Amino acid sequence: MKRVTRTSAVMALTxxxxxxxxxxxxxxHAAMIRYEAESPPAVCTGTVAADHPGYSGSGFCDTPxxxxxxLTFTVNAPAAxxxxxxVRFANGAASSRPADVSVNGMVARSxxxxxxxxxxxxxxxxxxxxxLAAGANTVRLAATTTGGLANIDHLEVSTTDDGNPxxxxxxxxxxxxxxxxxxxxxxxxxxxxxxxxDILKNAGVNYVRLRIWNNPRSGYNNKDxxxxxxxxxxxxxxxxxxxFHYSDTWADPGKQYKPATWAGHGISQLQTDVYNHTxxxxxxxxxxxxxxxxxxxxxxxxxxxxxxxxxxxxxxxxNLGLLLRAGYNATKACNSxxxxxxxxxxxxxGARSFYxxxxxxxxxxxxxxxxxxxxxxxxxxxxxxxxxxxxxxxxKPVIIxxxxxxxxxxxxxxxxxxxxxxxxxxxxxxxxxxxxxAAVQNTARNAGASGxxxxxxxxxxxxxxxxxxxxxxxxGNEWDNMAVFDRTGRLNPHIRWLP
Numbered sequence: 001m002k003r004v005t006r007t008s009a010v011m012a013l014t015x016x017x018x019x020x021x022x023x024x025x026x027x028x029h030a031a032m033i034r035y036e037a038e039s040p041p042a043v044c045t046g047t048v049a050a051d052h053p054g055y056s057g058s059g060f061c062d063t064p065x066x067x068x069x070x071l072t073f074t075v076n077a078p079a080a081x082x083x084x085x086x087v088r089f090a091n092g093a094a095s096s097r098p099a100d101v102s103v104n105g106m107v108a109r110s111x112x113x114x115x116x117x118x119x120x121x122x123x124x125x126x127x128x129x130x131x132l133a134a135g136a137n138t139v140r141l142a143a144t145t146t147g148g149l150a151n152i153d154h155l156e157v158s159t160t161d162d163g164n165p166x167x168x169x170x171x172x173x174x175x176x177x178x179x180x181x182x183x184x185x186x187x188x189x190x191x192x193x194x195x196x197x198d199i200l201k202n203a204g205v206n207y208v209r210l211r212i213w214n215n216p217r218s219g220y221n222n223k224d225x226x227x228x229x230x231x232x233x234x235x236x237x238x239x240x241x242x243x244f245h246y247s248d249t250w251a252d253p254g255k256q257y258k259p260a261t262w263a264g265h266g267i268s269q270l271q272t273d274v275y276n277h278t279x280x281x282x283x284x285x286x287x288x289x290x291x292x293x294x295x296x297x298x299x300x301x302x303x304x305x306x307x308x309x310x311x312x313x314x315x316x317x318x319n320l321g322l323l324l325r326a327g328y329n330a331t332k333a334c335n336s337x338x339x340x341x342x343x344x345x346x347x348x349x350g351a352r353s354f355y356x357x358x359x360x361x362x363x364x365x366x367x368x369x370x371x372x373x374x375x376x377x378x379x380x381x382x383x384x385x386x387x388x389x390x391x392x393x394x395x396k397p398v399i400i401x402x403x404x405x406x407x408x409x410x411x412x413x414x415x416x417x418x419x420x421x422x423x424x425x426x427x428x429x430x431x432x433x434x435x436x437x438a439a440v441q442n443t444a445r446n447a448g449a450s451g452x453x454x455x456x457x458x459x460x461x462x463x464x465x466x467x468x469x470x471x472x473x474x475x476g477n478e479w480d481n482m483a484v485f486d487r488t489g490r491l492n493p494h495i496r497w498l499p
Contacts (some may be wrong), residue, residue: 009262014212019228020249029296037443047427048123050146052108052306053058053091058363061178065097067118069103070140070141070142070143070194070220071140071141072138072139072140072141075139082327082348085101085127085128085139086460087114087125087126087141089124089126090123091379095425096113096114096115096466097113097114097115097143097145097182098111098112098113098143099111099112099114099141099142099144100112100141100142100144100145101128101139101140101141101142102138102139102140102142103138103139103140104138104202104286105138105190105202109399110142111144111320111402112126112128113126113180114126130163133288165201165489167445167450167451167499168206168207168239168399168450168451168452169204169205169206169207169451169452169497169498169499170192170205170206170207170208170209170241170401170451170452170453170454170455170497171200171207171208171209171422171453171454171457171497172208172209172210172211172243172402172453172454172455172456172457173196173197173200173208173209173456173457173458174209174210174211174221174243174456175220175456175458175459175465176196176229176458176459177220177228178218178220178464178465178472179196179231179458179459179460179462179465180196182462182463182464182465183462183464184458184460184462184465184489185487185489186458186485186489186491187490187491188202188491189491189492189493190492191490195236195238196229196448196458196485197232197238198236199495200457200458200492201236201237201238203484203491203495203496203497204496204497204498204499205238205459205497206238206239206497207238207239207241207293207451207453208225208233208234208238208239208240208241208309209241209242209243209453210229210230210241210242210243211242211243211244211245211299212226212242212243212244212245212281212427213245213247213248213249213259213260213469214245214246214247214248214259214261214262214277215248215259215260215473216248216249216469216470217248217469217470218469218470218472220469220472221326221469223280223281223284226242226281226285227284227285227288227290229400230285230287230288230290230292231289231290233290233292234289237293239293239480240285240290240292240293240294241292241293241294241295241296241453242281242285242292242294242295242296242340243295243296243299243343244277244281244295244296244297244298244299244327245277245298245299246259246277246298246306247259248257248260248469249392249469249470251298251299251301252299252300252313252345253300253302253303253345254303255307256298256301256303256304256305256306256307256310256311256317258270258306258307259289259325259401262306265309266309267319267322268307269327270306270309270310270323270327271322271323271402272326273327274297274306274326274327274330275329275330276329276330278295278326278327278330278331278334279330279331279333280298280335280377282295282330282331282334282335282338283334286335289335291335291337291338292335293338293339293367294338294339294340294341294367295327295331295338295339295340295341296327296340296341296342296343296401297323297324297327297331297340297342297365298324298327298342298343299320299340299343300343300344300345300371301320301342301343301344301400302344302345302346302350302351302354304319304320305320305323306323307357308329310323312354312357313352314351315357317357317358317360317361318328318361320358320361321358321360321361321362321363322361324342324358324361324362324363324365325362325363325364327340328340328363328365329366339366339367340364340365340366340367341361341365341366341367341368341369341399341401342355342358342367342368342369343367343369343370343371344369344370344371345370345371345377345402345483346370346386347370347371347372347377347378347382347386348376348377348378348382349392351386351389351390352389352390352393353367355394359394362427365396366396366397367396367397367398367399367450368390368391368394368396368397368398368399369398369399369400369401370386370387370390370398370399370400370401371400371403372402372403372440372444373402373403373404373419374405374423374426374436375419375421375423375439380439381443382442383400383440383443383444384444384446384447385446385447387400387444387447387448387449388448389446391447391448391449392448397449397450397451398444398448398449398450399449399450399451399452399453400440400449400451400452401453402453402455403440403452403453403454404419404437404454404455404456404457404479405423405426405432405433405436405437405440406420406422406428406433406480406481406482407428407429407432407433407482407483407484407486408418408428408429408481408494409421409422409428409481410481410485411480411481412460412461412477412480412481413463413476413477413480414476415463415466415467415475415476415477417478417479417480418478418479418482419481419482419484420481423436426439428481430486430492430493430494431494433484433492433494433495434494434495434496435494436491437454438496438498440452441497441498443497445498452497454484454497455482456479456482456483457483457484457485457495458483458484458485459477459479459480459482459483460477460483460485460486460487461476461477461480461487462477462482467479468480
């Protein structure tokens with residue numbers, strides 16, 4: 001994107017089902033855990049082997065037919081990841097009893113309909129996916145209408161992640177390190193202070209994106225800072241994407257400036273520069289035990305990169321192809337399992353011609369990355385069309401590498417907001433921000449995308465964390481109204497990353 005140029009009421013009646021589950025073990029099989037009990041207040045227990053979908057115990061957990069009734073499960077997981085949850089239930093009569101399902105206090109599904117048509121003979125299973133944090137997770141079903149909940153026979157939790165999230169629920173937090181260093185404070189939606197990565201993880205984030213500049217004047221987002229923050233990211237059980245800008249400052253479709261030390265280099269030397277820099281950063285990350293799970297070779301490069309040598313002019317992708325092949329080869333030489341992302345901002349037009357152009361130059365990549373901001377990139381239906389076309393035409397996973405939406409049009413500092421308009425149907429409010437983000441996630445996923453990254457959710461206005469790497473102390477923040485933390489550092493209570 002063009003960044004610088006442009007009811008807490010107490011429930012009336014609660015049934016508590018407390019379970020200490022056998023830890024889910026990532027494997028080639030789904031690790032299934034089931035619970036059953038005779039009737040409340042019995043504790044529901046029971047386990048099943050990873051490849052044996054059997055039950056234990058008998059009967060069911062009879063829930064009260066009362067508005068506001070809840071069921072709460074505790075599920076232990078050895079690592080963060082996406083899990084499938086299935087609830088087997090029945091009602092005493094043909095009816096529907098909707099409930100909200102939350103994981104660790106964050107809504108995973110609103111109004112999940114526990115509906116049967118055959119009464120007690122109509123036992124059925126309702127399924128959904130959710131993000132589990134490492135350790136104990138609280139999974140709660142809360143009735144939303146009169147009639148309470150259905151009668152629960154068992155909960156089943158399964159995962160086939162094998163340590164690699166099937167859905168990339170991402171956040172670019174590249175300014176987060178500087179924010180913390182200059183005193184930014186973050187709280188969850190309830191006002192409890194915490195590390196922003198932990199707060200985001202509890203909201204569903206499983207993948208972090210960090211940009212890297214060659215030699216920025218501020219020092220932030222350089223190699224040393226990225227290495228440092230990568231250790232924090234990985235220690236929290238999050239996946240890592242490194243976004244190479246191949247510049248000392250912002251790179252996007254409107255500007256792709258060479259770093260100062262490469263300024264006089266021609267295309268032959270630039271290929272070596274790209275290879276050496278990419279390999280060096282990747283290998284340094286690998287050496288400290290934080291090998292990147294994916295890397296971007298350039299940022300929003302639909303007009304090329306390392307201008308003017310690598311600029312795309314009149315559909316000529318020759319030089320850009322040379323640079324992209326150098327970056328790809330360096331990444332694979334460092335670690336063959338690291339996925340290479342090629343990222344453009346061409347959702348509104350031109351995506352097909354770009355990827356056709358680089359493919360014709362023999363460029364290889366693993367993931368197709370796109371940016372989508374509704375203020376610039378058109379309708380959601382257009383997003384769906386482009387994602388589907390990219391997925392089918394090139395046969396590679398597609399991600400939305402950047403998206404965001406304002407929660408307000410107000411400005412929190414002296415620097416104007418880069419986005420101060422609303423898209424139709426989405427007010428610039430905290431609820432509107434989440435509604436837009438959810439719509440982008442659902443639209444992209446339904447069209448075949450493998451993930452969505454929110455761009456700079458932690459970048460609220462804090463003195464000393466400005467947009468200009470040449471004047472980070474004196475410049476302001478153009479993005480403060482697009483963060484998911486408000487001007488006090490409190491998380492938008494509506495926001496969540498959807499599995």
